[in-house]
Amino acid sequence: MIKILNRDLTNKLNQGWFTTGFTDAEGCFYISITKNSRFKTGWKVLAFYEVHIHKKDLEVLQYIQEHLKGIGRIILNGKNAYSFRVNSLNELLEVVIPHFDKYPLISQKLADYILWRQAVIKVKEGKHLTEQGIKEIVDLRASINTGLSKVLKESFTESNPAIRLSVDNQEVPHGSWLAGFTSGEGSFLIRVSKSSDKVINRAQLVFTISQHVRDEDLLRCILNYLNCGRYRIYSSRNLGDYICTNFEDIYTKIIPFFKVHPILGVKSQDLSDWIEVAELIQKKSHLTQGGLERILKIKSTMNRNRVYL
Secondary structure (H helix, E strand, C coil): CCCCCCHHHHCCCCHHHHHHHHHHHHEEEEEEEEECCCCCCCEEEEEEEEEEEEHHHHHHHHHHHHHCCCCCEEEECCCCEEEEEECCHHHHHHHHHHHHHHCCCCCCHHHHHHHHHHHHHHHHCCHHHCHHHHHHHHHHHCCCCCCCCHHHHHHCCCCCCCCCCCCCCCCCCCHHHHHHHHHHHEEEEEEEEECCCCCEEEEEEEEEEEEEHHHHHHHHHHHHHHCCCEEEEEHHHCEEEEEECCHHHHHHHHHHHHHHCCCCCCHHHHHHHHHHHHHHHHCCHHHCHHHHHHHHHHHCCCHHHCCCC
């Protein structure tokens, strides 16, 4: 059994909203439809709820599994990743769906979830065992995630993709949602610039959250919720991000927010280091050679450079 995360942190969080926020960042709702001669229709249907992360954040999966009444499995998924996966129909119906109905998603995954939920209900009703029911589920599957596989497109040439919900006018529902989302998608960075004679002369803190351009409205609602920063869209790369670099906003808004609504996982260590640098900047220590050397040392062990077991 994995040791649970620091209770001083987790006790501050609303587990339900954290789970939804992290799912908006790293989760997936999936319908598997595969050929299987043992079924009368020739097709086997399975539904999955899955959260996939790097192995360094394995404890976050345990935290989510704990909130969801211990259902599902945490499994190795590749060399450096783990997944929390639920595919038991009863567990999906009795735990997963009630959770996301109570704590709804706010990213474009909400549209996937609504169609996925309809498919799960059809499986519950046994419609996946009929020719008409399979076609209805394929129509739903066609509008979820990346759509139909090549095999399904060739097998269901008359498929009529279900209409997806238009997800807009989002609002951050709770601070713990943003803590969960940041635990998955956020970054706490330190920029150190140099003058022309290569003498270090500036240290800057950066908080950023990146998303696909389809979630531009989500970036806007995060900006509105935190009441600072800005968002940028890179159409050529289909990416956008929320970014805050203003030190006063970081020190008086961003840091206090995450002290009340802490993030979890290895990224929380980056936040802790980031806050230490913020205190050095607040005390003007970054204007001294000793202070800048301390900042460089902290920066050198953060994010991708962090060593973990």
